[in-house]
Amino acid sequence: MANKLKVINPEESPRARFAYEMRRHRLNMGWSQAALAAQLGWASQSAIGNIETMHRAPGEALAHALDRLFDLDGHFLELWRDTRPHTPDFYKDIAQAEQKANEIHTWNPLLIDGLFQTESYARAIFEDEPGITPEEVDQFVIGRMRRQTILTGSQGPMIVSLINEGALHQPAGDDALMRDQFDRLIEIAHHPRVTLQVVPYESKSLVGLLSAFEIVIKRGTPQIAHIDAMLAGRTIGERDAIGRLLLYWGSLRSAALPRRQSLAKIEEVRKRWT
Structure with a gap:
């Protein structure tokens, strides 16, 4: 039996919004976490999983790579910027x-x-x-x-x-x-x-x-x-x-x-x- 995906509330935090959008685009392509990692060419399945479960923060390189992969005009880059600390x-x-x-x-x-x-x-x-x-x-x-x-x-x-x-x-x-x-x-x-x-x-x-x-x-x-x-x-x-x-x-x-x-x-x- 396939593992049940953890529900992500995109309104919970900027990191949750990034995870939600990454999963949404991944599932729209019919890809598993391993398949997305393979498409990216340098990420591991565990890294994708940890970002989707919010155990790991996304990085700028990943945001750029996702925008290129899904042919988006800075969508993930903007989401990544929102996850950065906003307090001096x-x-x-x-x-x-x-x-x-x-x-x-x-x-x-x-x-x-x-x-x-x-x-x-x-x-x-x-x-x-x-x-x-x-x-x-x-x-x-x-x-x-x-x-x-x-x-x-x-x-x-x-x-x-x-x-x-x-x-x-x-x-x-x-x-x-x-x-x-x-x-x-x-x-x-x-x-x-x-x-x-x-x-x-x-x-x-x-x-x-x-x-x-x-x-x-x-x-x-x-x-x-x-x-x-x-x-x-x-x-x-x-x-x-x-x-x-x-x-x-x-x-x-x-x-x-x-x-x-x-x-x-x-x-x-x-x-x-x-």
Whole structure:
């Protein structure tokens, strides 16, 4: 009896989409995994099987070979690009920790937090970086949007995000882009697992103006933190350093407006972009 093929859900992940499409094209030709490997000329049956079961990541060479074999115009190459990491190396640890966190504390003095950015706002930020390629921009935007999946479902972390009032006034594009971003921010302010608080100008708080930072907490214990910087951020796990950041964060929160007043402030600034 032939082995039953493992069901692949192409919506599960970019790697699953690649595996699904490779199997679909293979079966349409009536080929076994061994036959596909033979057609490729250099791959083994086990390698094809491991990619279809997602035990192995596909490579760029395979994507090009499949496009040639099935006479496709970059289809598998595009699918392969989607499987590549979309988060900058210096941020991978914190992005992974977010997925397992119970609580997240953030502070942003200059920009809307990445967890709440619209795609257009995020793209404008990345596009402004000197020397960046369009492909890198696409990758980083995808990565930023994927981070936001912790806001969906019922099992995500509680997020308390502090934002400097000046960040609300910092334009990242035209009025339409900013209106969309503020509409998103107002939507986030009503999220049951998000507390969004604005540190207003009148607080005269100078704490934390040098950099944004994020603290990830699991089961009541701070696990890891990230501090933004110009060239590359710094991820830290030392308890003493995280403890210092918690002191800064606590000072900032004491200067912040309550939740409802913060929402009113955001709605007030939004009028600027109409």
